[in-house]
Amino acid sequence: MNANLYALFESRFPEDRTACCIETHEGLYYSWNDVDRASAKMANLLKGLNLEKGARVAVQVEKSPEALILYLATIRAGYVYLPLNVAYRAAEMAYFIDNAQPEVVVCSPQNFGWISQIAFASGTKHVFTLGDDRTGSLLTRAALQSNSFDTAVSAPDDLAAILYTSGTTGRSKGAMLSHENLSSNALVLQEYWRWQPGDVLLHALPLFHVHGLFVASHGALLNGSKMIFLPRFDTAEVLRCLPRASVFMGVPTYYVRLLAEPSFDKELCAGMRLFVSGSAPLLMDTFDQFRERTGRTILERYGMSETTMLVSNPYEGDRIGGTVGLPLPGVSVRVVKGDGTTCGVDEVGDIQVKGPNVFRGYWRMAEKTAEEFTQDGYFKTGDVGKFDARGYLSIIGRSKDLIISGGYNVYPKEVESFIDEMDGVVESAVIGVPHPDFGEAVTAVVVTKTDNALTEQEIIDELRSKIANFKVPKRVFFVHDLPRNTMGKVQKNMLRDQFKSS
Ligand code: MCA
Ligand code: AMP
Numbered sequence: 001m002n003a004n005l006y007a008l009f010e011s012r013f014p015e016d017r018t019a020c021c022i023e024t025h026e027g028l029y030y031s032w033n034d035v036d037r038a039s040a041k042m043a044n045l046l047k048g049l050n051l052e053k054g055a056r057v058a059v060q061v062e063k064s065p066e067a068l069i070l071y072l073a074t075i076r077a078g079y080v081y082l083p084l085n086v087a088y089r090a091a092e093m094a095y096f097i098d099n100a101q102p103e104v105v106v107c108s109p110q111n112f113g114w115i116s117q118i119a120f121a122s123g124t125k126h127v128f129t130l131g132d133d134r135t136g137s138l139l140t141r142a143a144l145q146s147n148s149f150d151t152a153v154s155a156p157d158d159l160a161a162i163l164y165t166s167g168t169t170g171r172s173k174g175a176m177l178s179h180e181n182l183s184s185n186a187l188v189l190q191e192y193w194r195w196q197p198g199d200v201l202l203h204a205l206p207l208f209h210v211h212g213l214f215v216a217s218h219g220a221l222l223n224g225s226k227m228i229f230l231p232r233f234d235t236a237e238v239l240r241c242l243p244r245a246s247v248f249m250g251v252p253t254y255y256v257r258l259l260a261e262p263s264f265d266k267e268l269c270a271g272m273r274l275f276v277s278g279s280a281p282l283l284m285d286t287f288d289q290f291r292e293r294t295g296r297t298i299l300e301r302y303g304m305s306e307t308t309m310l311v312s313n314p315y316e317g318d319r320i321g322g323t324v325g326l327p328l329p330g331v332s333v334r335v336v337k338g339d340g341t342t343c344g345v346d347e348v349g350d351i352q353v354k355g356p357n358v359f360r361g362y363w364r365m366a367e368k369t370a371e372e373f374t375q376d377g378y379f380k381t382g383d384v385g386k387f388d389a390r391g392y393l394s395i396i397g398r399s400k401d402l403i404i405s406g407g408y409n410v411y412p413k414e415v416e417s418f419i420d421e422m423d424g425v426v427e428s429a430v431i432g433v434p435h436p437d438f439g440e441a442v443t444a445v446v447v448t449k450t451d452n453a454l455t456e457q458e459i460i461d462e463l464r465s466k467i468a469n470f471k472v473p474k475r476v477f478f479v480h481d482l483p484r485n486t487m488g489k490v491q492k493n494m495l496r497d498q499f500k501s502s
Helices: 005-011 032-047 065-076 090-100 109-121 137-142 179-192 210-223 235-244 252-259 284-294 366-371 412-420 456-464 492-498
Strands: 020-024 029-031 056-060 080-083 104-107 126-129 159-165 173-178 200-203 226-229 247-250 274-277 299-304 308-312 332-336 349-354 379-387 393-398 403-405 408-410 425-435 439-448 475-478
Touching: 005 065, 005 179, 005 210, 020 032, 020 065, 029 032, 032 065, 032 137, 056 065, 056 090, 056 109, 065 080, 065 137, 065 210, 090 109, 090 159, 104 109, 109 126, 126 137, 159 179, 173 179, 179 210, 179 308, 200 210, 200 235, 210 226, 210 247, 210 299, 210 308, 235 252, 247 252, 252 274, 252 284, 332 379, 403 425, 403 439, 408 412, 412 425, 412 439, 412 456, 425 492, 456 475
Parallel strands: 020 226, 056 080, 056 104, 080 159, 104 126, 200 226, 200 247, 247 274, 274 299, 439 475
Antiparallel strands: 020 029, 159 173, 299 308, 332 349, 349 379, 379 393, 403 408, 425 439
16 A cells, blocks of 8 residues: 555545635635646656655745645655745754755745755755745746656655754754654544534644644645635734634634734634644633633644644543643553653653654664663653643643744754854853743843943844844843853753743
8 A cells, every 4th residue: 555645635635626625815726636736747847856765855935835735746756845944044044954965945936046055055956946926946847747646655654754853952853754654643633633524724824844734734635625825824814714714723822812803702713613722832821711702612732843743632522721632542642750660640750652653763863863762662752741630631841941932943052052152242041931922932141251242132133144033032131140050050940030021
């Protein structure tokens, strides 16, 4: 049997392939035939480049139906899709491209100059452009190709995607996900969340992370369901489109923003069957307010780039606020103490996971991969939590130094290294402090050399030119010394406490 994920989707396409698969906010319709033919054209183009088996196709483009089709074409042709956040700047892109060694890079037309320079310098052979308005060399070249393509035959373990994440420590690592990782998770979620005939997904998430690219899109593709595609989360657009949808997925910030609108109420949500939240902790207050205002209960679930989804509140049965729910069928999740023994009910420990959803390792980092697994094959998530008596998991914190801002991960160490390079800086500590919109706000605490006049704005401006905008601290504070414990380690808890209401 062909384990290629596209083959699975294709087997679930609706009988009527002229039905709508993707509808855009501008009112364009892409039928299932359109998606199949357009992905065939792109797959033929990629195949014609004679790429090696397992070649990476790195993509940094704005969201559009064509961007999703490019993802489908890549896996359909048997290559490995590597999505990159559009906010990444030159230093970040250079790292990913150099590390992943993609044979193909696809970027936005306006970025062709600097990205092609980085790509060609790293040995990439082909750079195409793809705009969010159906422009670019990728489509021009694909248009000349046949619109039928025999989906490549893939083994379950063959790679389908690489997602860069910083895991628990250090520089970004590419989490290698196989066709089986993705298909097993998609099939479980389709059943667990009771996708139904006639469901319509309102898709407002970006297409370069697990949540938007896999969890949301795969659900609709596997169910033969229409997606209403928004180029980005925009509160007014979501409110406009909700009455025609039945499923919505988002990070907690989306729900906070929706609740800030008085028109977001029971009537508007009358046709909605399911609201899913994930990628960051959903506050109890948001969970409660949402239920009161809409009469619907948000279903919170927990996932990672390395594992896709591992735990979810049930569709039927109690969805308990403040918890991420129960391990998904076929996925084994445990909470362990420092000595490796399993925690009892309500005992806090490290969350570990094993199952068909768990990735194949970090790209070209065998040693790092081995460190992140236990001897009996469980992956160490770096999250800390506890199970209650009913088997519901709560995430209490993280053992990894990670900030989640508006659903995007920010690794303090990376931001600190850019600040520490600046003239006049002795050292810095980057922390997350509570923020009403983003959940956590990136905040920098900096020690400068005596008599140095570096200002908060100067540091922010300098960082803006170097790293993705969501990583740039919202505030910078200056101190004489960073608090350290007897081992010399910076005590970030104390800083978080000191600056929490800043
Ligand atoms: C934008 N800005 C942010 C963020 N996004 N600041 C902090 N955190 C953010 N997440 C800043 C920009 O730097 C800019 O600042 C200003 O906000 C406006 O930018 P804009 O792009 O217009 O913002 P927005 O459209 O309002 O975006 C906010 C957003 C977006 C809608 C919350 O960040 C978003 O869609 N987040 C979802 C992320 C996601 O998909 N996560 C899933 C990861 P300035 O003007 O000063 O430059 S997958 C995952 O985590 C796992 C596996 C899982 O479980 O799902
Ligand atoms: P990523 O590296 O982007 O895959 O992010 C994965 C991390 O996001 C997890 O290890 C968790 O720390 C966090 N996360 C995902 N879903 C949730 C959730 N529902 N509640 C709290 N944290 C979450």
